[in-house]
Amino acid sequence: MKRKLKQLQDVPFIPEVQKRIDKNTVYYTAGKDCEIIRLHKTDIFIKDGDTITLNSGGYQTKKTKSRINKAFEMFDYPDWSIESDRGVWILYNSKTGKEFIFYDRMRLKYVKGDFKSLNASEAPTKKQLIELRNDVSKYSKTFIEKLMNDEIPRPNAGHCWYCNFFLHESSQHILSHVREPYYVPTLLYNSVFDNHLCTLNNEIKRFLLYKLKMLQSDKINDNEQALFDFFNISDSVPKYLESNLRKFVYRKLSMPI
Numbered sequence: 311m312k313r314k315l316k317q318l319q320d321v322p323f324i325p326e327v328q329k330r331i332d333k334n335t336v337y338y339t340a341g342k343d344c345e346i347i348r349l350h351k352t353d354i355f356i357k358d359g360d361t362i363t364l365n366s367g368g369y370q371t372k373k374t375k376s377r378i379n380k381a382f383e384m385f386d387y388p389d390w391s392i393e394s395d396r397g398v399w400i401l402y403n404s405k406t407g408k409e410f411i412f413y414d415r416m417r418l419k420y421v422k423g424d425f426k427s428l429n430a431s432e433a434p435t436k437k438q439l440i441e442l443r444n445d446v447s448k449y450s451k452t453f454i455e456k457l458m459n460d461e462i463p464r465p466n467a468g469h470c471w472y473c474n475f476f477l478h479e480s481s482q483h484i485l486s487h488v489r490e491p492y493y494v495p496t497l498l499y500n501s502v503f504d505n506h507l508c509t510l511n512n513e514i515k516r517f518l519l520y521k522l523k524m525l526q527s528d529k530i531n532d533n534e535q536a537l538f539d540f541f542n543i544s545d546s547v548p549k550y551l552e553s554n555l556r557k558f559v560y561r562k563l564s565m566p567i
């Protein structure tokens with residue numbers, strides 16, 4: 311118990327009572343009226359009197375959604391839950407149909423049985439979020455098509471120093487790649503080799519390494535060529551790479567995967 315209390319010292323609350331309520335999920339109290347649900351290292355649901363703050367910590371996953379929804383039940387806000395609409399999270403009231411676009415650190419006040427947003431002006435619109443998802447999808451598709459057709463520019467022309475040096479790309483930077491659009495090998499490399507959520511098999515990884523090596527050098531030795539000839543590239547390979555890249559970008563943009 312002592313060790314867990316120490317872990318929580320980086321939050322602006324001094325935890326008092328705490329108990330584990332689910333896997334990787336802790337309930338704790340701080341101050342007079344403050345109750346908090348923490349998933350891993352993120353305070354996903356803070357209830358401070360009549361005000362609640364929701365935060366995915368950048369992980370808009372099914373698990374986060376389910377834990378936030380459990381908190382709505384636990385704190386007795388019937389009818390309210392986070393739902394996914396075309397890949398966009400909304401806070402939805404099943405009785406009245408009222409909805410708020412979800413975004414990290416959204417704050418709401420519960421007044422006379424209804425929520426009112428305290429920082430709605432910071433929220434993007436649903437239309438913007440759906441368009442962005444479509445842009446990411448298109449970007450990933452084109453990226454892999456270009457890779458398969460050997461149309462990705464060589465690193466000297468298509469180099470991005472930022473992607474090269476910062477494995478934890480900022481959302482703004484990733485967004486600039488999507489918007490421009492700008493296809494750099496390092497970004498694709500990071501989506502596979504510096505992405506702990508990547509589930510691609512070793513064969514696909516080897517194929518990608520070969521492709522990236524081709525981009526860096528004309529000199530592929532006989533062994534490498536033999537290895538590459540050994541590959542039977544099925545249609546599923548580009549499909550997997552595309553889906554992995556898309557998820558990587560969604561994740562970097564804190565969007566549902």
Ligand SMILES: [Zn+2]
Nearest residue numbers: 470472473497
């Ligand atoms: Zn970059």
